[in-house]
Amino acid sequence: xxxxxxxxxATAAPILEVSDLRTHFxxxxxxxxxxxxxxxxxxxxxxxxxxxxxxCGKSVTALSVLRLLPPRLSRIVGGSVRFEGxxxxxxxxxxxxxxxxxxxxxxxxxxxxxxxxxxxxxxxIAEAVTIHQGKNRAEAxxxxxxxxxxxxxxDAAKRTGDYPHQFSGGMRQRxxxxxxxxxxxxxxxxxxxxTALDVTVQAQILKLMVELKQAxxxxxxxxxxxxxxxxxxxxxxxxxYAGQVVEQAEVVExxxxxxxxxxxxxxxxxxxxxxxxxxxxxxxxxxVPDLRKPIAGCPFAPRCPMARARxxxxxxxxxxxxxxxxxxxxxxxxxx
Numbered sequence: 498x499x500x501x502x503x504x505x506x507a508t509a510a511p512i513l514e515v516s517d518l519r520t521h522f523x524x525x526x527x528x529x530x531x532x533x534x535x536x537x538x539x540x541x542x543x544x545x546x547x548x549x550x551x552x553c554g555k556s557v558t559a560l561s562v563l564r565l566l567p568p569r570l571s572r573i574v575g576g577s578v579r580f581e582g583x584x585x586x587x588x589x590x591x592x593x594x595x596x597x598x599x600x601x602x603x604x605x606x607x608x609x610x611x612x613x614x615x616x617x618x619x620x621x622i623a624e625a626v627t628i629h630q631g632k633n634r635a636e637a638x639x640x641x642x643x644x645x646x647x648x649x650x651x652d653a654a655k656r657t658g659d660y661p662h663q664f665s666g667g668m669r670q671r672x673x674x675x676x677x678x679x680x681x682x683x684x685x686x687x688x689x690x691x692t693a694l695d696v697t698v699q700a701q702i703l704k705l706m707v708e709l710k711q712a713x714x715x716x717x718x719x720x721x722x723x724x725x726x727x728x729x730x731x732x733x734x735x736x737x738y739a740g741q742v743v744e745q746a747e748v749v750e751x752x753x754x755x756x757x758x759x760x761x762x763x764x765x766x767x768x769x770x771x772x773x774x775x776x777x778x779x780x781x782x783x784x785v786p787d788l789r790k791p792i793a794g795c796p797f798a799p800r801c802p803m804a805r806a807r808x809x810x811x812x813x814x815x816x817x818x819x820x821x822x823x824x825x826x827x828x829x830x831x832x833x
Contacts, residue, residue: 511538512684512716518576520561527789531557533740544710544717546731548724552785554740555720559686563603564593599629602677606689608669612661619657622676629680644675648705667698678709686718703730724767728752736760739786739796742815746822756824758801803828
């Protein structure tokens with residue numbers, strides 16, 4: 498699969514519907530609006546990319562869907578998260594535990610801190626199978642070995658008895674994928690799954706994820722800061738900035754004709770080969786706004802080369818400018 502693949506039919510009911518999601522962190526320094534009115538859908542079998550720079554709210558959005566944020570520091574203060582028609586924000590904790598790792602699974606970006614160092618790999622994969630599928634230990638361990646074979650770890654049955662430190666970084670990430678897919682989830686959330694890996698291993702992991710996604714027909718939410726990863730693996734993409742969605746489109750449409758100045762800035766900063774002369778990497782001037790302070794207009798206005806007086810006083814709505822292509826910019830038409 499690549500960004501050129503046709504997206505699932507728009508008529509299919511979304512497997513995930515996030516509407517006006519607002520997640521705040523409460524600290525001594527004030528309230529941080531980490532996610533501030535985010536809305537999107539994921540269709541069955543679709544791969545949706547969420548892209549943006551560090552601190553834009555990508556990972557907090559994913560953790561909010563699974564309700565995995567620390568309760569003493571954070572709270573979902575508004576919005577709706579519906580999975581297969583069920584409102585997740587209304588469920589009690591035991592009901593959420595029956596969904597996590599079973600119908601919705603997550604691959605975290607740093608496997609060494611996500612895997613338990615004192616439990617074998619087999620025990621960690623088997624645990625979810627035992628809890629969610631009711632298999633006994635022997636059946637669960639056989640299933641764990643099958644999952645390791647699925648993600649192409651050699652001598653899988655023997656390696657179920659190994660510990661995380663006995664695996665390389667790329668192999669640990671394969672273990673995380675095996676664990677996430679062990680209960681055949683309907684939705685897989687991958688949070689920067691290749692960040693800590695070298696380039697060749699990154700390519701292997703992404704190829705493996707694409708193949709397994711096609712084999713299982715799971716929907717995928719892929720969170721990354723890398724537009725190259727988005728282009729290779731996703732069908733549709735949303736761009737986040739300062740806790741908000743600023744642009745949304747099919748991948749080919751976004752790369753062909755980005756509408757938001759922030760998206761164009763991200764694309765201009767991608768290193769390019771050729772052209773016959775050395776060229777400095779483009780950068781977006783300024784810094785991300787302080788999310789503890791109210792933002793009067795467009796959050797990108799202080800850094801935007803197109804900003805005008807209206808941008809600093811009126812927040813632009815996320816509206817459709819072309820078929821299926823949404824942008825939160827007063828002057829998106831001029832950008833096009």
